Amino acid sequence: MLEIIKSRKNEEIKLAAKLVDSASFRREKGMFVVEGARLCRDAALSNVEIISAYFTEAAQTKYNDYITQIIQECRSYRLIEEHVADALSATKHNQGVFCVCRIPEQHHSMMDMKASGTYIALEQIQDPANLGSVLRTAEALGVSGVLFLGDCCDIYSPKALRASMGAIFRLPFYIEKDTSFAMKELKRKAFAVFAAVPSEQAQSILETDFSKPTVMLIGNEGNGLSKIAINACDACVTIPMMGRAESLNAASSAAILMWEMMRGRIDVQLEESV
The missing domain is CATH 3.40.1280.10 (SPOUT methyltransferase, trefoil knot domain)
Known part of the structure; x- marks a missing residue:
């Protein structure tokens, strides 16, 4: 049974939410957040390092194929409640799927x-x-x-x-x-x-x-x-x-x-x- 994050005050969620909102914080931490089932799957299939993944129970059912691919490539993953997903989303209607990823240390020169x-x-x-x-x-x-x-x-x-x-x-x-x-x-x-x-x-x-x-x-x-x-x-x-x-x-x-x-x-x- 997966652990369910029920509070927006959870430290992982607070970190991810700040990464969504702040470019300077993304640069400081060297991380960024990907939102959406397909986009997270695309990240998983690339060379991007996925630190953690979060998804709602509804998303787990609706986007099961995508989420299966995502969790194979990430360090950890958690279920989150709908209102927690809203705190991570940059859109009005989110799919309930998010990944915290590492910004590559070196971009192409x-x-x-x-x-x-x-x-x-x-x-x-x-x-x-x-x-x-x-x-x-x-x-x-x-x-x-x-x-x-x-x-x-x-x-x-x-x-x-x-x-x-x-x-x-x-x-x-x-x-x-x-x-x-x-x-x-x-x-x-x-x-x-x-x-x-x-x-x-x-x-x-x-x-x-x-x-x-x-x-x-x-x-x-x-x-x-x-x-x-x-x-x-x-x-x-x-x-x-x-x-x-x-x-x-x-x-x-x-x-x-x-x-x-x-x-x-x-x-x-x-x-x-x-």
Whole structure:
């Protein structure tokens, strides 16, 4: 019979709840919380270390297959009452399944990037939902990886994790605070580096050659890319728009840019599969 946690004041629950609410606490403790049956299962199937899992009796019945996979990969697991699950949830209607995971001590370094493939780079992105959506789309389109430049929002925030739909556990990503160093490293690896900007003077993505190893930079939702990033790029590119909107949000821009970057490769794969 599994132990049931009945109080929100339980020390494990208080710790997990604070991890959900605070980015600084996540960094301090080196841990984060994953919510949802499928997302927790995705974490279990990746190389993420699961410290503990919590689920309600209703969830154990409804998501038994997922929970079976989760508990095989975690150190400990507990049943929790519904009101305790509410204390851990970042959503209005939770599934009653949560995992406390270890943040990897070392993320992928740019030095480990192969000088091949197609990457998207996000500079100073502040909206976790945008960040997670970019990861999800990048994985779907077969992008090689994602770079986070400067001070981006917390990639382990509940919103980012949820929006990524598990892509954060599968897609290679690289973190570099120093944009200037990052640009020099990309040049050293002979990438074609493009800056995405909302400008009629920029080159249309429809007229851009993406056949070489490529990195596309997308900037902050409000301020765009830094001058350091733009000046270090090979060219500025833009998405031609027929309507009255002057710009798109970061996630929408990234989706269109990644599709155009990957279109030739996708066409080849489709032809080969016929």
